[in-house]
Amino acid sequence: MNDAQHQYVDKVATFFTMFGSARAWAEILGWLMICEPAERTQAQIAEDLGLSAGTVSTQLRAHVQLGMVEQVRVRGDRTQRYRLRPGAWFEVMSSELGRIHAMGDIARAAGPVLPRDRPERVTELADLADFFAREWPPLLERMQANLTKGPS
Amino acid sequence: MNDAQHQYVDKVATFFTMFGSARAWAEILGWLMICEPAERTQAQIAEDLGLSAGTVSTQLRAHVQLGMVEQVRVRGDRTQRYRLRPGAWFEVMSSELGRIHAMGDIARAAGPVLPRDRPERVTELADLADFFAREWPPLLERMQANLTKGPS
DNA sequence: ACACGATTTCAGTATCACCTGAACTCACTG
């Protein structure tokens, strides 16, 4: 891992850390975006980034559970490798639909306590969630078409 | 603040806390969604939610800076009131565009360290950011049209 | 100018999540 790579990992890590993710989690993500080869073992990642084996194990598990990273086996070698999952970014956008629905549910749950004064404080949120729930699937379709056809 | 309201504030707070926001921040948001009247002073909010004046001051400032809450003056009363900003939710969605661009910048910043092996790990992210940068503005327009025309 | 309530600031405390390091498990090898 050279200087430029280290710098880029730090850039990515800093970015995602702003949104509340753990430092190690973000560093692993950044490193898996640019490391060569794309497949690495836990021990290698720990060595590359200067993290403990325990931390790598825990945060890598988090990545796998989120669907960002997958485990692969290299022919002839029996140690487990990890790599960024193809289509990982697309997956993240797809999973956004779940959060949209959750927002809608929160808004609708206000029923019993819906205020007389300016009820749009709540209803606007519900309408917005409904709108996105409708728009998101076709948007994803267009997105996939755009990506597979090779853009810009 | 009755039982049902307390329960709803807790529901909203629990939801937003999952995404890493401070408890007090989320409770204030939930309360400002349903309190009556919609405008409240800091002292009232502190009393309603059982928070210290200092906490309310700090977290309310955070809401104002994010554009979720605004200060208003009620005629005849000189104490400051706070309320959920009309169109606050729409604003949140609009500001997403900034994060989309930031993602694209991160992806493009990989230039010097772009891997030979599976470079799509990075380029896919750039393509995805570009796609959303193009789609987001018209989406926002449709959204606004949808909201003003009274949906569902 | 003074008094009073509202708000801000800040030092101190408590809480919580990350990270480490060491012990443990498991799978494979000689």
Add this chain to the structure above:
DNA sequence: CAGTGAGTTCAGGTGATACTGAAATCGTGT
């Protein structure tokens, strides 16, 4: 079956941050 190396688990240290309570500040009316 002992040995090795990878990965997991977990107790404990550390650092960051939310929250409190009190003192300072601000803004307004008398």
